[in-house]
Amino acid sequence: MVKKRLASGEPCRKCAQAEDMLRRRGLWHRIDEVVWAQEGDPDAAGWRLAAEHGIDTAPFFVVRDAAGERVYTSALKLTKEALAQGAPAPPAQPASAGPSPDDLAAAARELEGARPEDIVAWALSRYGKTCAIAFSGAEDVVLLDIAARTGLPFSAFCLDTGRLDPETYEHIDAVRDHYGIEIDMVLPDPEPVRELVRRKGLFSFYRDGHEECCNVRKVAPLEATLSHYRAWLTGQRRDQNEATRSALPAVQADPRFSGPTGPLVKLNPLAAWTAADVWAAIHERGIPYNPLFDRGYRSIGCAPCTRPVPPGKSDRAGRWWWEHADDKECGLHVGSKPSSAKPA
Ligand code: SF4
Numbered sequence: 001m002v003k004k005r006l007a008s009g010e011p012c013r014k015c016a017q018a019e020d021m022l023r024r025r026g027l028w029h030r031i032d033e034v035v036w037a038q039e040g041d042p043d044a045a046g047w048r049l050a051a052e053h054g055i056d057t058a059p060f061f062v063v064r065d066a067a068g069e070r071v072y073t074s075a076l077k078l079t080k081e082a083l084a085q086g087a088p089a090p091p092a093q094p095a096s097a098g099p100s101p102d103d104l105a106a107a108a109r110e111l112e113g114a115r116p117e118d119i120v121a122w123a124l125s126r127y128g129k130t131c132a133i134a135f136s137g138a139e140d141v142v143l144l145d146i147a148a149r150t151g152l153p154f155s156a157f158c159l160d161t162g163r164l165d166p167e168t169y170e171h172i173d174a175v176r177d178h179y180g181i182e183i184d185m186v187l188p189d190p191e192p193v194r195e196l197v198r199r200k201g202l203f204s205f206y207r208d209g210h211e212e213c214c215n216v217r218k219v220a221p222l223e224a225t226l227s228h229y230r231a232w233l234t235g236q237r238r239d240q241n242e243a244t245r246s247a248l249p250a251v252q253a254d255p256r257f258s259g260p261t262g263p264l265v266k267l268n269p270l271a272a273w274t275a276a277d278v279w280a281a282i283h284e285r286g287i288p289y290n291p292l293f294d295r296g297y298r299s300i301g302c303a304p305c306t307r308p309v310p311p312g313k314s315d316r317a318g319r320w321w322w323e324h325a326d327d328k329e330c331g332l333h334v335g336s337k338p339s340s341a342k343p344a
Helices: 013-024 045-052 075-081 101-111 116-130 141-150 166-179 190-200 211-226 275-285 291-295
Strands: 002-005 035-038 061-065 068-072 131-134 155-159 184-186 231-233 251-259 262-267
Touching (some): 002 045, 013 166, 035 045, 068 075, 101 116, 101 262, 116 131, 116 141, 116 231, 116 262, 131 211, 155 211, 190 211
Parallel strands (some): 131 231
Antiparallel strands (some): 061 068
């Protein structure tokens, strides 16, 4: 790896981020040597190597193996095309195997009270890239951080309703850069959205409830997306809403959505965490967070349906504030109530 060292003696920020990403993925040990390109010193070994390969930037990576010599200027591309080839693969799963109710009950017993790190590692070691993290651009970024630290493969997606705050879009991109991961932005089918807006306008949810718009912009795209995965990880917590999430289990068969081979495993590794636990992790680990949290937001969704929450209210009180507390779900998550869970 060729890293740039600034005149101040510090490594450049981009080089430090690339190294950090490789370390988090457990691939740093595969870097044989670090060659420095000292700022202002064209004779530094790193700059000479750069000139040799027709490059004028750092970081970059020179890979020499049986296939010859190749140069990568992207740590992400290096990871995917070169280093990951020798990384441990997740256990093979029979293509037709969905978890049986007994398997899931055993998993739920095994993981009851387990640390989020152990629940995430359990899921990723079994399902790999067929396990997706549903990242909403909110504090569930902690899940991505935990997953990235395992060094195991995983997928990540974000439901892009088209109504998110600009700050949320910027945060999603910042997270993508910070962890060097791909985040699949899942857009709704344009036809139902166009039809809804044509009939009712852009703000019908204020008049007749959020369900119709959420179904079109969130639930249907989620259902289509999850049909490609065997397991998914959510950032739900029991403390977010007494009415809807107080009985949230750490592991369950998804009560609403299915995977390609039948039952979909749904994991809620942060179920037992409090908001304070999440924020302690964010600050201790330097995890990027949505700047809206600094403006009083406590649960972030679409811009027109989210507002800051006054002290003493639940985190979800700022979502669809014009509706009853029992209805503060968008239909993505059911089966979390103490009793009588109903699809929203
Ligand atoms: S949160 Fe609001 S804008 Fe977003 S999909 Fe639901 S009703 Fe529509």
